[in-house]
Amino acid sequence: MKAKGERDWRAFQPGILSVMVKQIHKEGFMKSYRKELWFEVPTRRAFINITRDVEACLRESDIREGLVLVNAMHITASVFINDDEPGLHHDYDVWLEKLAPHEPVSQYRHNVGEDNADAHMKRQIMGREVVVAVTNGALDLGPWEQIFYGEFDGRRKKRVLVKIIGE
Numbered sequence: 001m002k003a004k005g006e007r008d009w010r011a012f013q014p015g016i017l018s019v020m021v022k023q024i025h026k027e028g029f030m031k032s033y034r035k036e037l038w039f040e041v042p043t044r045r046a047f048i049n050i051t052r053d054v055e056a057c058l059r060e061s062d063i064r065e066g067l068v069l070v071n072a073m074h075i076t077a078s079v080f081i082n083d084d085e086p087g088l089h090h091d092y093d094v095w096l097e098k099l100a101p102h103e104p105v106s107q108y109r110h111n112v113g114e115d116n117a118d119a120h121m122k123r124q125i126m127g128r129e130v131v132v133a134v135t136n137g138a139l140d141l142g143p144w145e146q147i148f149y150g151e152f153d154g155r156r157k158k159r160v161l162v163k164i165i166g167e
């Protein structure tokens with residue numbers, strides 16, 4: 001329960017946000033950058049380290065301080081951050097197959113004219129996007145953090161969006 005006379009901070013949020021946005025636009029220092037990374041994975045499932053690709057985008061953007069958003073543009077693929085260790089990637093694959101096995105495809109109601117219901121569920125668990133801080137022109141990642149594209153229904157062209165904002 002809120003004590004009598006206490007401010008409801010939620011009521012103040014929109015005002016605070018709008019002031020910040022106005023300042024950024026007025027001073028005109030915010031830059032933005034957008035690029036699509038394309039994939040055509042030859043297998044149904046794969047994990048691909050895209051950290052170097054995102055770093056290349058950051059260099060191209062010339063942004064030194066800000067945020068980078070990296071998101072899968074497809075509902076059967078993920079972008080996530082974790083360790084670049086093949087054993088772990090194998091463990092993910094086994095774990096995801098236990099949670100949402102591909103076969104038998106007839107077990108899913110979504111599989112009418114397609115067979116990728118499991119891929120939608122795997123994407124949901126592994127996530128749609130990551131946001132990484134940009135500090136001094138570099139991705140501000142933890143010591144073992146790497147950015148991955150997770151494919152769960154490959155063998156066709158798919159895209160990842162990289163959006164960078166900052167100064």
Ligand code: ZN
Binds near residue numbers: 110114117
């Ligand atoms: Zn589908």
